[in-house]
Amino acid sequence: xxxxxYILVAIAFTVSCGNNEFKSVDxxxxxGDLEAIRAQRKEIAAKQQALKxxxxxxxxxxASKDTLKKRPLVTTIVANDTLFTHYLELQGSVETKQNIxxxxxxxxxxxxxxVKEGDxxxxxQTLAKIDDGGLSQQLAQAEVQTELAKTTxxxxxxxxxxxxxxxxxxxxxxTAFEAQQNVVAQLKSQLAKTVVSAPFAGVxxxxxxxxxxxxTNMDQIVRIVNLDNMYIETEVPEKYIxxxxxxxxxxxxxxxxxxxxxxxxxxVGNYINPNNRSFTVEFGIPSxxxxxxxxxxxxxKINDYTKENxxxxxxSIISENADGEQYVYVTKSKKGDSTAVAQRVIIQTxxxxxxxxxxxxxxxxxxxxxxxxxxxVQNNQEVKIIN
Numbered sequence: 525x526x527x528x529x530y531i532l533v534a535i536a537f538t539v540s541c542g543n544n545e546f547k548s549v550d551x552x553x554x555x556g557d558l559e560a561i562r563a564q565r566k567e568i569a570a571k572q573q574a575l576k577x578x579x580x581x582x583x584x585x586x587a588s589k590d591t592l593k594k595r596p597l598v599t600t601i602v603a604n605d606t607l608f609t610h611y612l613e614l615q616g617s618v619e620t621k622q623n624i625x626x627x628x629x630x631x632x633x634x635x636x637x638x639v640k641e642g643d644x645x646x647x648x649q650t651l652a653k654i655d656d657g658g659l660s661q662q663l664a665q666a667e668v669q670t671e672l673a674k675t676t677x678x679x680x681x682x683x684x685x686x687x688x689x690x691x692x693x694x695x696x697x698x699t700a701f702e703a704q705q706n707v708v709a710q711l712k713s714q715l716a717k718t719v720v721s722a723p724f725a726g727v728x729x730x731x732x733x734x735x736x737x738x739x740t741n742m743d744q745i746v747r748i749v750n751l752d753n754m755y756i757e758t759e760v761p762e763k764y765i766x767x768x769x770x771x772x773x774x775x776x777x778x779x780x781x782x783x784x785x786x787x788x789x790x791x792v793g794n795y796i797n798p799n800n801r802s803f804t805v806e807f808g809i810p811s812x813x814x815x816x817x818x819x820x821x822x823x824x825k826i827n828d829y830t831k832e833n834x835x836x837x838x839x840s841i842i843s844e845n846a847d848g849e850q851y852v853y854v855t856k857s858k859k860g861d862s863t864a865v866a867q868r869v870i871i872q873t874x875x876x877x878x879x880x881x882x883x884x885x886x887x888x889x890x891x892x893x894x895x896x897x898x899x900x901v902q903n904n905q906e907v908k909i910i911n
Contacts (some may be wrong), residue, residue: 532753562702595863595908598897600855602747602836605889606832608882610875611775611780611825612768615756618809618820622724625732628654629717634733639746641731645722652720652745659718663711670688670704677701710854710859726750748793749818752811755790758824759802769829775825776806789826829875837886841895853894853901856889861909868903 527697561672628634632654639651683689732744739745756776760768770792776785793804805826809816842850850871855864871886887893894901901907 525837533630534803553797554716561882565767583791588641595906595909596866596897596901598866598894598901598907599911600892600909601895603835603837603883603887603891603893605833606836608829608831608836608875609827610877611830612760612764614824614826616756616776616822616824618754618756618816618818618822620754620818621749621817622726622749622753624723625730625747626651626720626723626745626746627741627743628652628720628739629741630654630714632657632718632738634735634737634739634745637731637733637735637745639728639731640899641728645726645728647722647725647773649722650719651722651728654718654720654739656715656718659711659715663708663715666704670701670708671888673697673701673704691780710832715903720745722748724748724750731776739762751811751814751817754811754816754818755806756809756822756824757804757806759800760805760826762796762801762803765829768805768826773827776809777823777825778805778816778820779822779823783815785816831882835883835884836877837887837890837893838879838895839881840879841893841898842873842881843898852887853898853903855892855894855907855909864892864907864909866901866903866905867908903904 601869615641635655636649636653638653639645645651677697678702680689680694684691684694691717726748727750728746730747732746747842753811768789770789772789774787774789776787777783778785787809789805789807791806793806796803837852841852843852844850850873851868852871854868854869856867858864869886872884874882874884876882894907897907
């Protein structure tokens with residue numbers, strides 16, 4: 525205690541002497557002697573430095589003896605091992621490979637339209653009929669002629685097998701029958717073009733042409749869509765090639781519907797687009813209630829990284845020093861539940877997910893990390909925990 529008293533007496537003495545120095549400074553300034561003024565300034569600066577050192581000694585002494593000193597108030601969190609699932613976030617839109625507009629294969633008058641918008645249809649179901657222009661009558665006549673040619677051929681065949689008649693008669697009957705069969709097949713093929721059928725099961729989305737209108741090969745009849753086989757195809761940067769594989773989990777969020785669907789990658793592209801250095805992935809989209817439709821936009825999250833025993837902390841509590849190193853403060857030498865020493869720890873970080881970041885090095889399971897108040901503490905400073 526005597527030591528601190530001596531220091532205070534010395535400071536008081538220095539201050540009293542300072543009053544006399546102020547007077548001498550005034551005199552020196554009045555005389556205007558530049559050399560004397562510089563010498564006096566140097567002397568005062570030396571005394572000022574000595575005063576600073578003495579004040580620091582006093583502060584240190586007070587800090588060591590003051591049991592009621594104020595400590596920074598902080599809160600802490602405990603680092604725990606947890607399952608970390610990281611997702612790559614992308615954009616996409618729903619597509620379907622079964623979404624087509626049907627055109628007539630032959631021109632004519634649209635005599636019947638059997639469906640309306642919203643109808644569910646089966647594969648091969650007749651959707652519309654075009655006037656055949658007399659093809660059905662030609663087919664009926666050709667079929668009669670075919671039956672006659674068939675009868676003639678079968679009789680000539682029996683005679684030939686009995687060695688009655690000539691071979692040329694047999695061959696002529698056979699050729700006539702086959703030619704007539706080809707005529708019937710050709711007419712049937714042409715007649716089939718007058719029927720517009722569903723190429724796959726689906727829903728009629730639009731009916732473009734009305735019954736009674738004249739249509740050509742360029743006119744649209746109906747649009748048919750299958751909502752049971754929809755998918756999303758999105759582009760992924762090439763750096764994710766090792767992590768994005770077939771079977772990976774995918775979360776698809778539809779903002780318009782406020783609905784999330786879980787699925788898996790079913791196809792990974794084998795080609796890198798040279799324009800944007802990316803590859804494509806495809807995954808199916810189920811639509812049980814029909815609310816998900818083609819061209820609907822979606823936010824896609826693909827699981828590209830999973831770690832079972834990961835340490836995650838909020839990004840907001842991480843600081844960075846002048847060397848670019850990231851650090852946090854952990855509590856050491858804890859006394860009871862409220863007092864500890866803040867120790868700076870250099871960390872290495874990994875992937876982020878939302879507001880949290882993975883810690884690769886620097887922290888262990890069970891470490892108590894300062895969260896609120898981390899910006900106001902210094903290394904090896906005592907803190908008060910107020911969790």
